[in-house]
Amino acid sequence: MGRRVEFVDTSVLCNLLDVPGKNQDRKNVLRALEEKRACDLILPVTAVIETGNHIAQLSDGRLRRQYADKLSKLLELVIIGEAPWVLHTVEWGESFLRSLLSGAGTGTPFSDHVMAKLGLGDLCILAERELYRSRVTGVEVGIWTLDGQLSSHS
Template sequence: MDTSVLCNLLGVPGKSQDREKVLAELKQKRQARDCDLLLPVTAVIETGNHIAQLADGYHRRVYAEKFADTLRMVVDGKAPWALNEVEWNAAHLNALVEGGSTGASLVDHAANKVGCGDLNILIERDRYLARTSGIEATVWTLDHGLAAHT
């Protein structure tokens, strides 16, 4: 799942206009039990940034607490998704620069207004697929640009 989904699940002001749809889709995914949900590192960082940029200090605190509680649930294995444990090393950074399986480099993506965060989510997916076998992985996103690569 990407940042757009996590922000909607948390109800982050200005970033959760599709909250009801996302909650319904999460409920459906959990009931179907036909997929595992992974939380990419990028979604954690970007969501934290969105919360920190909220104009209202009260909302910053409320949503930061909600976010921290959600991350604790992930650590404790109580969230409906697991952390995607990715190794940040030279291989990961090289894959990011090369654009992974997208067929376009980081430079090309940036020139086409695809951010490094979106590209990194795709690289995390690629690396997850490389270390697992016999599975399919897509990115749950509301971002049309990112969805074009999933």
């Protein structure tokens, strides 16, 4: 197989940003980031949204502002191409929703995933990964996550 591509999950992004209460594996994630220099990292829209939600739920307003600014700066780096990852264009349309409902390439439908406690955000990341796989050939595509449920589909 060719180069390795990994989608960055919310659990990893929160640790990289050091979001309070979501940063328990920060040292390991920073070490892993160094090891993943040879990978192409993709920042899924779901990870951005979920991380923003975690930041919005911080009880201390000063921390909310601090981490919102941190996320904003990181996204600015993505925009200008200086972040360690890139965005993946996703069209929220019929084909994406069909992929989501059919289990995003896992062979298990959405409702069964929910019963197994795999959340919709995780399923969206799986759907983004499947969309990427359908567009790009000759690459090994995975998900960089700390979430046990999601990693079982990585």
